[in-house]
Amino acid sequence: MNLKKMPVTMTKGVVQNAMASGEYDTGIEAKIQLLQIAIAPTKLTTVEELVLRYVLEGESYTEIALKLGYNYDYIKSIGSKLWQLLSKSLGEPITKRNLNSVIKQKLASVKIDKTPPKSQLNLPPKIQDWEESIDTSFCFGRIEEISILKQWIRQDKCRLVSILGMGGMGKTALTARTVEHLQGDFDYVIWRSVRHLPSLDELLTDILQVFFAARENDLADDTNSRINCLLAYLKNYRCLLIIDNYESFILSSKNIEHKFTSPPAPSLEGKGSQVPPFPSREEGLGGLSLSIGQYLPDYEEYSQLLRRIGEERHQSCLLLTSREKPTRLAAKEGEKLPIRSLNLKGLGVPEAQSIFQSIGLSLSESAGKQIVHRYSGNPLILKTAATVIRDLFERDVKEFLAQDTLIFSEIASLLNQQLDRLSSLEWQVMDRLIVYREGVSLEQLQNDLHHSVSKSQLIEALKALKWRSLLETAMSQYKLPHLVSKHLAKHSAR
Ligand SMILES: Nc1ncnc2c1ncn2[C@@H]1O[C@H](COP(=O)(O)OP(=O)(O)OP(=O)(O)O)[C@@H](O)[C@H]1O
Ligand SMILES: [Mg+2]
CATH class of the missing domain: 1.10.10.10 (Winged helix-like DNA-binding domain superfamily/Winged helix DNA-binding domain)
Known part of the structure; x- marks a missing residue:
């Protein structure tokens, strides 16, 4: 729609939403919506919209560059392109200086349509960036956990949620199912596994490039500015970030002891299929007064990311999965606080029966109880057990249960x-x-x-x-x- 030729018709909902959204200056949303309608079908990129938003809030290019973590020249060039586009669409010269007053006049002449066509809402696009696809079609149960997580993220607007549990307990699967339920609430859904130990700078660059295809040198150099940039997106959009395998950044107690007794041993144990030897119980300092959940050297900056996402005001959520709880997180958690964690327990008998069924076996109630007890309801182990029963015990669950000491290499490895x-x-x-x-x-x-x-x-x-x-x-x-x-x-x- 071109405002110089046609009367502007805005949706009543858009204006009301904008006025009611207490997060920003009342009216800023309405102004942005108006401009989006004016330039349609051209769409603003995320960074253009942010620059527009900050200019409407009266910020200078220098301040915007600082807040968004980009270079000054880059922000200025985005601004000039914006003013050209808006001048063309609104039919009068637009500059950074006169933008607010022109928009105010235009808004005053807006006619409110009570029954708008949905297409005019021009909502920001939903962007999903999942690094790996996770098949959740054979994921059973977890109804209660999903409902707790939905409550925390949707109703309670938690900013930092961690899902904790031992290996194979189903943290990734549960997270994927929860995200499926919640993704419609978000403008951006970005999923990253950190098993390969990216530095914080690498991860931030990667995530920021999803928001906007910035070149690495368009971004500010220091980590703090990049965190600022991420937080600007988290404030202005509803984003769901998922960091899977967060335990990769956490130092083991054994290595903390080594820090005091000998040079640090290589800390990154492989997760391959070979069974690692049974751990040694060597004498160390006895773990005395050594704090747990500490970060690996060079990864401590991640605690700053968690702290800022947990403590600063924004409308997004960071969901973590981890085998271990990161330090300093626990002290900030609470039922009434926006930082929470869920300890994932094992599956029950009905879910174990479904897993067995999906592998082509039937599991009676009483055998199900024994198996769930024996393997603490760990879904990875239940799946392994079912496969072993099918392939090595000719589908005879009773015979398998009679082998009381049976423990597989997968379990030992885990x-x-x-x-x-x-x-x-x-x-x-x-x-x-x-x-x-x-x-x-x-x-x-x-x-x-x-x-x-x-x-x-x-x-x-x-x-x-x-x-x-x-x-x-x-x-x-x-x-x-x-x-x-x-x-x-x-x-x-x-
Ligand atoms: N509720 C469930 N029903 C059926 N299968 C499940 C369920 N939850 C997890 N699984 C299966 O169990 C296996 C382990 O699950 P998942 O990878 O989610 O565990 P995890 O806790 O993330 O483990 P890790 O700590 O190694 O990352 C996967 O094959 C997954 O498909
Ligand atoms: Mg996992």
Whole structure:
């Protein structure tokens, strides 16, 4: 539509929404919508819209460049292109100076149409950028978890949500299903796995390039400016960012001990199919007063990203999946706060039955209970078990269950990766916990350790195990997940 030739008709909803959206100056949304209608079918790019928005808010090019993390010259060139485009569409010369007053006049003459055609809403495009596609068609259950996550993200407008749980527990699958439910709420959905350990700068550049195809040297050099730039998008658009495998950035306790005893050992264990050896329980500093969930050297800047996304006002959400909880996150979480985490538990019998069915096996209720208990409802292990029963036990679930000690290389590999990260104090606590299948109190544990560690050190170690998804707690009693104690028992028996 060209405003110099036709009367402007704006939707009542657009104007009302704009007026009601308390986040910005009342009226800015209406002005932007008006300009979008004026230039249609041309669409503003994300960065053009942001420059327009900030100019309407009275910001200088220097301030905009600083806020968005781009060079001054680049922002200025975007501005000049905008004024040319708008001058042509509005039929009068538009400059940075007169933009606000011209738009005000135009808005005053806008006729409000009560029943607008939807196409005139000219909503920003929905952009999805999933690095890898995740098939969720055989993902069962998790209704409650999805509804909690929907509540947190949609209703409670949480800014930082983490999904925690041991390897194979279904964090990625649950996240993918949740995103399917919520993606319609967002202008941008961007999914990145960080298993390959990108530096924060690399990740920010990659994400910012989804918002706008900027060349690397159009972006400001320092990390802080790039975070500013990301936050500007998170404020102005509703974005859902997903960072999968966040544990890749977290140092193991064992390596923290090495920091104090010897040069750091290579910390990035492979995740290949070969079973890593059972972790050694070497003596270290006993994990005393070493804080858990710390970042690998060179990756500490990520904590700044999390802090700013969690604490600053914006309308977006960062969803993390991690086997371990990052440090400093817990203190900021809370039921009433916009930072929360969900500890993912195992699947139940009906879901195990569905998994077996999808592999062509039937699983009775009682066998289902045993299998779920034995493998702590871990979906990856349930799938592996079902395949083994089909291929090696001629589909005989009972026969398989009779092999009480059976533990597959996949399970050993999964658990060893996690056990290999424990400090020696965490190992000592694990050794005691194996004895108490039904759970043990803090006092009893301290007695068992002959009071060689203080209560607060013991609590630290228990917290670390919990954060690594290696501990279950109920009514002040602590115990190991069945799968873990079984695996440990097998190795202690050797
Ligand atoms: N609810 C479910 N129903 C059926 N299968 C599931 C379910 N959740 C996960 N799975 C399957 O279990 C396997 C492990 O799931 P997923 O990769 O999501 O685990 P994860 O917790 O992300 O593991 P990791 O810590 O290694 O990243 C996958 O093959 C996935 O398809
Ligand atoms: Mg995963």
